Amino acid sequence: MTQPVSEPVVYLNGQFVPDSQANISVRTHSFLYGTAVFEGIKAYWVPERETMFVFRAEEHYRRLLQSCRILRLTCPIGLRRMVELSAEIVARNGCRQDTYLRPIVYKVDRRIGPSLVAPQTEDDFLLFSAPMSGYLDTEKGLHVCVSSWRRLDDNMIPARAKVNGAYVNTALAKSDATLAGFDDAIVLSDDGHVSEGSAMNLFVVRDGRLITPSVSSNILEGITRATVIELAQKELGLAVEARPVDRTELYTADELFLCGTATEVAPVTRVDHRAIADGSVGPITRAVRQLYAQVVRAGLPDYLHWLTPATAPVLTQQE
Numbered sequence: 001m002t003q004p005v006s007e008p009v010v011y012l013n014g015q016f017v018p019d020s021q022a023n024i025s026v027r028t029h030s031f032l033y034g035t036a037v038f039e040g041i042k043a044y045w046v047p048e049r050e051t052m053f054v055f056r057a058e059e060h061y062r063r064l065l066q067s068c069r070i071l072r073l074t075c076p077i078g079l080r081r082m083v084e085l086s087a088e089i090v091a092r093n094g095c096r097q098d099t100y101l102r103p104i105v106y107k108v109d110r111r112i113g114p115s116l117v118a119p120q121t122e123d124d125f126l127l128f129s130a131p132m133s134g135y136l137d138t139e140k141g142l143h144v145c146v147s148s149w150r151r152l153d154d155n156m157i158p159a160r161a162k163v164n165g166a167y168v169n170t171a172l173a174k175s176d177a178t179l180a181g182f183d184d185a186i187v188l189s190d191d192g193h194v195s196e197g198s199a200m201n202l203f204v205v206r207d208g209r210l211i212t213p214s215v216s217s218n219i220l221e222g223i224t225r226a227t228v229i230e231l232a233q234k235e236l237g238l239a240v241e242a243r244p245v246d247r248t249e250l251y252t253a254d255e256l257f258l259c260g261t262a263t264e265v266a267p268v269t270r271v272d273h274r275a276i277a278d279g280s281v282g283p284i285t286r287a288v289r290q291l292y293a294q295v296v297r298a299g300l301p302d303y304l305h306w307l308t309p310a311t312a313p314v315l316t317q318q319e
């Protein structure tokens, strides 16, 4: 494993450059109009193997390409190359702690006017890494609110695509929640059904079953959500139901948790000042959380195919 380097590198314009030189123009279309799509991927340090592993990189890049299709963005490189670059940036940056990867496909045109299909238009791919552990303090159980901000509808800015500009909605919900003293927020769709957390999916536990808002509830189709569903079914033998979820089902849940790449599996023990069941972290949430923690750190042999080891960089002369 490469030793930590003083200045991290960023992949920009088709090459790795020092972070301080990874700059883009103030006129960039995606800065002016939010016309970019992104992913949040996590790489985990596994001390017993002295290796960093990128978790479900392929699934994240498949979703990135799906976001590109929705926005008519053209990603200049393919899925395999993006997975390779993710492992490579972790290795080049000498990461030996949990690390967040942020790939972005963005409209690079320097042009006024929001259209995605100007006669001359160009899109590019960039990738950077940042150390990340404990996005939320999930040990104790979170106190969240139902936000007064509604999630964007599929016919507004599709939640299915991870569009940079759409995260203003997340920022409003999250900021108002934390200013009001909550740890995070749950957002409803415009029809009043539960959509998801500010930047995470949501599961209700009721009578030993997992219930989660369906993919037509204006959610991001989370990789962690899919992981939780698979682990709950295969490892815990639990039934999982994806369907519209009412706000009051949150208040009457036996257990409630949020999940996402940064958040991992985060128990919620209070919503809008109401305790969930007896207000402590429930056994199913605990079990799912523990399984997820094992899987991302190469602890369960059946799921090693979800992990890409961060390989040593192949340095070219130019780089």
Ligand SMILES: Cc1ncc(COP(=O)(O)O)c(C=O)c1O
Residues within 6 Å of the ligand: 040, 170, 196, 197, 198, 199, 200, 201, 219, 220, 221, 222, 223, 224, 225, 259, 260, 261, 262
């Ligand atoms: C709005 C939103 N929903 C859900 C998620 C969870 O998705 P994933 O598990 O793929 O990180 C995220 C995280 O990126 C998000 O931003």
